[in-house]
Amino acid sequence: MTDSMVRCSDVAPEPLPGTAKRARVYVIFEWTGGWSHDVLDGGTFGPELTEKLKAHLDSYGASLQLIRHPTREGRQIKDHHLYLVFADEAVTEVLHVDGPGAILHLDLSGPGRNGAEEREKPLLLICTHAKRDACCAIKGRPLVMEMESMYPFAENGDVVWETSHTKGHRFAPSLLLIPWGYSFGRMNETATLAMLQAALAGEYFVPGNRGRGTLSPTGQVAEIAVARQLSQAGKPVRYGQFDVGDDAVVAIAGVATVGVTDIDTGDNYTVVLSARTVDGVISSCGAEPKQADVWEVESVTQIN
Template sequence: MSTCAKVSRDLEEPLAGTAATARTWLLVEQPGPWGAAALTSSHLDPVLGRALERAAEGTGVRVALIRRPGRHADCRKVAERQVYAAHTAPGNVWLHSATTSDPGRLLTLDFAALGRGLSGSFDTALDGRPHADDPLALVCTNGKRDRCCALLGRPLAAELAASGVSGAWEVTHLGGHRFSPTLLVLPFGYAYGRAGAHAVKEVLHGVREGRVVTERCRGSSAWERPGQAAELAVRTAVGEDAAGALSVVRTEGQAPHWEVTVAHTDGRHWLVSVGQGASQPPRAESCGSALGSPARMDVTAVRELSRTGAQGTTGPATR
């Protein structure tokens, strides 16, 4: 039986505009097995997991569990946990790290402030500090959510670790099982699908240089999905790869059509038309689920604007 990832790949389903949305990521190390709802179905105290979910709700913070690639002993006690917080909005991108023997201290974090891009409560509560090492390469490997994540994600994470990528971690959930193996790179927050080890290394090399690789990119988690597609379309149209150069400054409309304004740090602006379409033919969004028509983001036009209106058109460009 075909997996959801194989069907999606065979149908050449577009990746742009499919990334999980989170301006800030809070990552907590938890070795051992993970269930489908990992925060409450792992060896992390489920009471703490539920409390973290509630604390993050509506703040722009997404909490996920991480573990080092490889075989995982079924250990219930962890002496020290690695914890990361990362903010992905251009102009205020940061990645901070800490270790803690008491994950309950996470509940003292100011989640609203973290969502706004303020790192102070993380550093105060956990003795955190700016992370100066390699960027993080987070590969979704949670087979309890979808078998493709385990079958395709775990070998990728293991290969990255074996080849010396110190920032390689397995992560519980990035969404879009059918795009496995899926990857999130921090601190910039760009997600990728159908990733191979060589391509991931190119992405990480770009991050170290402050560049965004757009090939197989699903979008930046800093933006909602229409904004993700619009920003990638502008990058492609004008050949811009500087990570902090573009921001989504306005999104008007509602499904199935949006007008998204993308701004450059040099003062240029673009108006991007984004439509929501239904993927055809029907396919399963996840292994074992019923056939459906997943929503897709289609960019139909990219227009550069002046102070008085449109100067020109670089579209239509359908993705």
């Protein structure tokens, strides 16, 4: 790659909503060693353990994220943080283990099954996975260092981590907000700080929001559209406030209708989406531009 090459995150033909990393269960493991291109390709943990880890995670439909402290001093560890995240329930649990083999003994069928301590604070994971794509190091690394300086471990505990690939390095800096499983992209320092401050209070943050990974792309777009409308009207919005009728979505001739219920008020909304194709998407640095299908909001209607 040459310096004159356009980075994948330097072009922005796609809207952010509907592009979140899809997962309901996360295993988030502290690993201060090197991260290979895919952390489960055998280059990080070796072929034998990797195959066992993949089989165990797949049996629960769980996703693995590796994390590490952004400072050199913070990587001098005696044991490893291990977070279990159940995004549907918005529950995070934490264990301290001796190594990655401990993952093989986890019951990931739900919270409260591994003797772990439940955690109250959110986690902000910022992708710095350079071996996956250079954009994550170029744009993610300065951001995680800035956020860590504002929320240092010594004063605030383990709030901000750098993490492995979160899907969507073309949206770098790419962020994952736990326990709800929201992805964020194209975030600067000001927006990230505001998002984290809001998250610590459980407040929904719309700018840069790619959607909640427990939902389909249409569900992600619809939820963000309702949250944006309420936020613009000056109404408080929090994470976990919406029930999205994801399973009932039927897309006909490029149009999808999604029902969203505000659990706090009982209000129901119908969100109409339309599909279109955008040009010029560069999926990774060095890749040729291509087309991508996206969903956009046509209308948000309160129906009760």
